[in-house]
Amino acid sequence: MENNTTHAFLADTHVVENQSGALENYNSFQHDRALIQATQHFNDSHKQSLNAFGQLCGSAEYLYLGHLANQNKPQFKTHDRFGKRIDAVEFHPSYHQLMQSAIEQQLHSSPWMTQAANAHQFRAAKYYLQAQVEAGHGCPITMTFASHPTLSKQPAVAQAWQPLIQSSRYDASNKPWQEKSGLTLGMAMTEKQGGSDVRANSTKAYPVGQPGAGELYELVGHKYFVSAPMSDGFLVLAYATGGLSCFLVPRWRPDGSKNPLQIQQLKNKMGNVSNASSEAELRGALGWLIGDEGRGVANILEMVSLTRFDCMIGSSAGQRAAVAQAIHHAERRQVFGAHLVNQPLMSQVLADLALESDASLALTLRMAKALDNPSNELEQQLLRIGTAVGKYWICKRTPGHAYEAMECMGGMGVMEDGPLARLYREAPINAIWEGSGNVQCLDLMRIITKSPQCLDAVWSEVANAASDQPLLRHYLNQTRQQFSQAGVDILNHGRYFMERLALCLQASSLIHQQSPVADAFCSSRLQQNSQALYGAFAQSIDCAAVVRHASPHP
Structure with a gap:
């Protein structure tokens, strides 16, 4: 007689092992060394707030809200059951929970409600954490935030609307604005x-x-x-x-x-x-x-500029979320007898993704610093160019970044029940919305033509950082020479000059923030033989150190 016990044992064909598991229940602020470095000058209250919010944003329950909000699309109803036109859009409860949290955190209003230093930087850091959870609900948050300067041009309207716009209460009810607790x-x-x-x-x-x-x-x-x-x-x-x-x-x-x-x-x-x-x-x-x-156009221009700035934050957040997932996977997955993170080719790709992410965050927070200094003319000149350059470059780099992070995870990266597929679909959005790449180039050329002092502000900003960084100093001098030689033909090379300015500003922002990866960024981006694809380093870079710095784990 056959042994049924043996058959039952043989039915257990395998043990699930060598899987990374989900990146969750971690502190997305405390475990983001680049963000900590960039916010080290914040006061203790702001740091404590970021730490508490990072704990929420890294929790499994909160991350799952982002998944649910995208699994359950909004539903549109033109009329109610009695035939009355209502134009109502119904959202899954997870969307409302994310909106409520964002508004309670004052991501839609905080810089307009305080005289505190670093107000825009603090808000940008929080938005960066929130956007890693879910991007779509950030659209109404951004537009509400960016509306303030435009509404302020009409004091009577602003007096009626802004107190409710700045409210920390989320009111999703479909009724007249005067009857609501928040707008x-x-x-x-x-x-x-x-x-x-x-x-x-x-x-x-x-x-x-x-x-x-x-x-x-x-x-x-x-x-x-x-x-x-x-x-x-x-x-x-x-x-x-x-x-x-x-x-x-x-x-x-x-x-x-x-x-x-x-x-x-x-x-x-x-x-x-x-x-x-x-x-x-x-x-x-x-x-x-x-x-x-x-x-x-003039009256809405400041709103558009601020929505473009938020595109920089959102795309930077997408890059951070993608590289954190890729490193988390590589640190736990073994291939050919070693963890993926220690395989040289994978280490190079991960390091390159991390450099991109850190540089995007550095430039974004540098522009937030300029927003925090509205009375400083030099800062405002830098902001005018920096926002166009950052919106163009960071947002355009994000789709390729998301793809490469997805490939790091192999087949697991393309699963719809994991985060990378959503990050990949989300990645092109910010590059297209609020003025596509060519529109940003045209804006840059318009700024340079009408306000050449704005370009001088960029040269000054980068030169200050380049004094002790020979690669950046050489790249800056070369870029300035090319600008001066281009003359009237500069418009035909808008994308080329956008890239040069972006790399200058990213490198200088990392240096000003005393980032430990600043030299690695310059080495990988500013030399003549810099790579076109992630991980194709021609220079010697301590990839393991860069990856450790970017790891979402202690």
Whole structure:
């Protein structure tokens, strides 16, 4: 007679081993040495706040909210069951939990509510931690944050709206803004025929009574891309008699009736799926004119600049999340008799990914420092170029970075129930939104042409850092010479010069922050034979030290 016990034993064909497991229940601030280095000048209160928030952001429960929010897409309902037009978008509870946390942390408002030093840097560091959990809900958080300078141009409107916009209470209810405990804002500029060329917009604005700043107009037209359509109000560009103008359009009219800003459909996006994006028509929607007629682009420009800055934060966060996952996997996975992290080729790739991530964070926080010094003209000149350069370079580098991190994990990297697939789909979004790469190049050339002193601010910034770094000093001198020789032909080489400026500013930012990987970054990026693909080092770099510095573990 056969032994059934033996058969039962043989049915256990294998033991699950040599798997990395999930990166969770760790402190995403405390275990991010680059972020700690960049925030070492913060006061104790800010450091304690970051430490507590990092514990939350690294917890399994909080990370799972990001997964759920993307597994359950927003659902659009045009009408209720009685046939009444409601234009409602319903979100999974996980989305609301992330929104509530972000608003409680004042990621939408904190720099406007305090005179504390480092306010923008502190907010950027927190946003960086939150964005590693989930990116989509950051869209309404960013737009609400960035709306402050534009709304402030119309004091009466700002007085009514800003206290509720700055509220630390998240109110997702669908009712008039006056009845809510907290508000979020969106913006609507893009149209089918215009895209980035907003002056090609066709939406018209007609004064209800007396025209002028702060007065009510009715807007008629369409918008092809309206993100976060459940926001309580939207900054909208439309043509009035005096030209392209900026308006605040609420979801509800002052009398409590629904404003006819009608959603047509939700966009079916490859990434950022937790965040609803829509097409909408304005059918006589009421809105307050912000500033004077014809000043729409100028009045909304600061908002756009701040949303681009947040794209830098979000993409930097995506890079950090990706490299942390890759290193976590490599530290625990064994191949050919050794842990992956100790295999030379893998160590080089991981080190290169870490250098990219650290440099992106350094440049982002350098621009946050400039935001914290609005009265310093040199800082503001640097900010004008640095935001365009950072938005272009960091966001463009992120898709390739996400792919390489995914490849480090092999087949596990492409599993939809893991984080890398979502990071990969998310990676191109920030490069495209808020002005694509060529738009950033055009902005850079416009800045250089109209305000050449801004370029001088960049040269000064980099030269200060290059005094003790010969590779950066040589790269800077070469770049300055190429700029001077390009002359009127500079526009045709916009992307080339964007890259040169980006590497200069990333290197100088790492040096100013006394990053231990600054020399490795310069060695890998600033020499003539620098690599095109991650991990193809031609120079000798202590890859193991760089990886240890970037490891999400103690």
